[in-house]
Amino acid sequence: MKKPFEPKVVAFLCNWCSYAGADNAGISRLQSPANILPIRVMCSGRVSAEMILRAFRAGADGVMVLGCHIGDCHYINANHRTVKRIPLLQKILGYTGINPERLILDWVSSAEAPKFARVTADFVDKIISLGPIKDELKVTHPATPVSLPVEEVVS
Amino acid sequence: MDAGRHPNIELLDYSEVVEVNGYVGNFQARIKRKPRYIHSDLCTGCGLCTEACVLRGGKGKLMVPSEFDEGMGTRAAAYIPFAQAVPLKATIDPNSCLWLVKGKCSKKCEEVCGTNAIDFDMEESFLDIEIGSIVIATGYKMWDPAQIPDYGYGKSPNIITGLEFERLTNAGGPTAGEILTAEGKVPEKVVIVHCVGSRDERAHAYCSRFCCMYSLKQAHQIKEKTGAEVFSLYIDMRSFGKDYEEFYRRNREEGIQFIQGRPSQVTVDPESGKLFVDVEDIQLGQVMELEADMVLLATAIEPPENADQLASTFGLGRTPDGWFAEAHPKLRPVETASAGVFLAGCAQGPRDVPDSVAHAGAAASEVIQLFNQGVVTIAPTIAQVDEEKCVGCEECIHSCPYTAIWRNHAQKAEVNPALCQGCGTCAAACPSGAITALHFTDDEIVAQIDGLLKLAV
Numbered sequence A: 001m002k003k004p005f006e007p008k009v010v011a012f013l014c015n016w017c018s019y020a021g022a023d024n025a026g027i028s029r030l031q032s033p034a035n036i037l038p039i040r041v042m043c044s045g046r047v048s049a050e051m052i053l054r055a056f057r058a059g060a061d062g063v064m065v066l067g068c069h070i071g072d073c074h075y076i077n078a079n080h081r082t083v084k085r086i087p088l089l090q091k092i093l094g095y096t097g098i099n100p101e102r103l104i105l106d107w108v109s110s111a112e113a114p115k116f117a118r119v120t121a122d123f124v125d126k127i128i129s130l131g132p133i134k135d136e137l138k139v140t141h142p143a144t145p146v147s148l149p150v151e152e153v154v155s
Numbered sequence B: 001m002d003a004g005r006h007p008n009i010e011l012l013d014y015s016e017v018v019e020v021n022g023y024v025g026n027f028q029a030r031i032k033r034k035p036r037y038i039h040s041d042l043c044t045g046c047g048l049c050t051e052a053c054v055l056r057g058g059k060g061k062l063m064v065p066s067e068f069d070e071g072m073g074t075r076a077a078a079y080i081p082f083a084q085a086v087p088l089k090a091t092i093d094p095n096s097c098l099w100l101v102k103g104k105c106s107k108k109c110e111e112v113c114g115t116n117a118i119d120f121d122m123e124e125s126f127l128d129i130e131i132g133s134i135v136i137a138t139g140y141k142m143w144d145p146a147q148i149p150d151y152g153y154g155k156s157p158n159i160i161t162g163l164e165f166e167r168l169t170n171a172g173g174p175t176a177g178e179i180l181t182a183e184g185k186v187p188e189k190v191v192i193v194h195c196v197g198s199r200d201e202r203a204h205a206y207c208s209r210f211c212c213m214y215s216l217k218q219a220h221q222i223k224e225k226t227g228a229e230v231f232s233l234y235i236d237m238r239s240f241g242k243d244y245e246e247f248y249r250r251n252r253e254e255g256i257q258f259i260q261g262r263p264s265q266v267t268v269d270p271e272s273g274k275l276f277v278d279v280e281d282i283q284l285g286q287v288m289e290l291e292a293d294m295v296l297l298a299t300a301i302e303p304p305e306n307a308d309q310l311a312s313t314f315g316l317g318r319t320p321d322g323w324f325a326e327a328h329p330k331l332r333p334v335e336t337a338s339a340g341v342f343l344a345g346c347a348q349g350p351r352d353v354p355d356s357v358a359h360a361g362a363a364a365s366e367v368i369q370l371f372n373q374g375v376v377t378i379a380p381t382i383a384q385v386d387e388e389k390c391v392g393c394e395e396c397i398h399s400c401p402y403t404a405i406w407r408n409h410a411q412k413a414e415v416n417p418a419l420c421q422g423c424g425t426c427a428a429a430c431p432s433g434a435i436t437a438l439h440f441t442d443d444e445i446v447a448q449i450d451g452l453l454k455l456a457v
Helices: A018-027 A049-057 A079-096 A113-130 A133-138 A150-154 B048-052 B098-102 B108-112 B162-169 B211-226 B244-253 B307-314 B353-373 B395-399 B425-429 B442-454
Strands: A009-014 A036-041 A062-067 A103-107 B015-023 B026-033 B125-131 B134-136 B159-161 B189-196 B229-234 B257-260 B265-268 B275-281 B286-292 B294-299 B341-343 B383-385 B405-407 B413-415 B435-437
Touching: A009 A018, A009 A049, A009 A113, A009 B442, A018 A036, A018 A062, A018 A113, A036 B442, A049 A062, A049 A079, A049 B442, A062 A079, A062 A113, A079 A103, A079 B425, A103 A113, B015 B307, B048 B108, B134 B307, B134 B353, B159 B162, B162 B211, B162 B294, B189 B211, B189 B275, B189 B286, B211 B229, B211 B244, B211 B294, B229 B275, B257 B275, B275 B294, B341 B353, B383 B413, B395 B405, B395 B425, B425 B435
Parallel strands: A009 A036, A009 A062, A062 A103, B134 B341, B159 B294, B189 B229, B189 B294, B229 B257
Antiparallel strands: B015 B026, B026 B125, B265 B275, B275 B286, B383 B435, B405 B413
16 A cells, blocks of 8 residues: 655744744644644744745755744744745745745744644645645646736735 | 932933934933923922913813813813822913913913913923933823713713722812712712723723722722712622732622623613613623612723834834733743833733832832843844855845844944844845854754754654
8 A cells, every 4th residue: 555645844933932832732732743843943034035945955845934923923023024025935936836835824822732733734734635745846847937916026 | 209309310201202222221212301381490389370370261260171180170271280290390281371372361370480480482302311221111091981882981971980980089189079970969879880891802802900999999989988879890800919809898798789790781861861771690690770870980991092102112012902012921021022121010011009019110120130230141042244245235134123233334234232132034034144143043944954854754
């Protein structure tokens, strides 16, 4: 029997909310998928586009960036940068042949252990339905020309 | 009062901080001093200008509604806000003074002032000072109960807030301490409604914390002064402090009737002016209608209107309910995300007098601790710039939530280690990889990514 596809998902968790939320999920004995590979950063604003691309290059099937809710950031408003950065990167990912749905941004506070378990499980399910990233990248086709709405990107 | 007299404390009344720069131990603040049209150093607080003020209606009654008396009393245009004001100096209200509004007045106040303190040409001025640390103690404001029309606030002069009642029962208030309805009668039935706008998702989800206790005090005062029948409608009685539960018991023994239930509406009978409060007693499971001569609303408190502006001036975070955010809800309740800026009292969230005093004491000792040490300990996780790589694009300067980065004389980015809190947003934003977030460097994170992905899941 063929081994079922177990994706590798890198999750960047901010130190103050999402990492603590993940911890809380563990303490509360909530099941979250073992496919999640957590990396602690001080703030979701620390996660650069290069790191996310690096994770995909190193074989990640999906990447999650989880931070504090807007208005709740430990660093006043550093997560406003994340909000601008991730959707922009999602648009660019399409060009590289990577399905933009393989990257998500969500907010998990330190009190939201059930939400942590839910978003990680949902995302892993999503990645399983998308299949391994290797298969996606094997298909050689010219990048579909997508018109990038400039105003939206700049804002 | 003591603060006003202390030789090491300089009070800047009628002032507003408009700009703050710098960092812990080295703040520069620009303070706007609003004109009070009376020189504070000359004014003795004698009150002659108030007596001389010509702004009077029939029978010599003063005409301006007094803010201190919640609009129930009146004051002159030249006035001392209240008898215990600190500093005890008169001021002239530019919105009601005839000379300042219309340019027409006999200026009797100027004539009577023995020290020539009155100066109508006074203009606002700015003061620049250097300070080591900042304590934010900006307090709260009362929530306006007219926002939920069910309570009927504004429909009858006998539906009043707890603060308005405080003026009624105060010996220095408009009725000289007598509890009277708007018709001047002693009330026979009084209903006190708890949690008006607090613990209510239509207004504020949080508990305002001190309303239960002042409502108990007011119930006791009504009972004692008027002997009226008092009904107290509550959701949960939060008499949490030292001796508070005992006071609640005393209230019950005095015959005040406690009904657990939030009223659905307060209506006014248009003919008799009587008030009717509909409430379900959830312990009896019975809907009842209470008749009352006076209804007291224990209204919620909320952050002041200028909280937004204060937050941006002082670099403060705010919690979703609007209060200023402390650095840690349990372990660092007086510090803020900005080093050297502390919170005291209701600026951080609702609290009663003993808690505010304790909180302010904690803030003061944090300040003393900073001053005594003369140095600050910072976390090792801060940003560092490699000047060789920096091209001076200023991307990091825009991304920094703490304005900890500036462009130095060499046109390179430079991080102020005392201001940097180490979020690393600048390191992620830097296009030339010149900024390193210490202990969370790109290399360290990439090694983690590579290492994790080498593992078979």
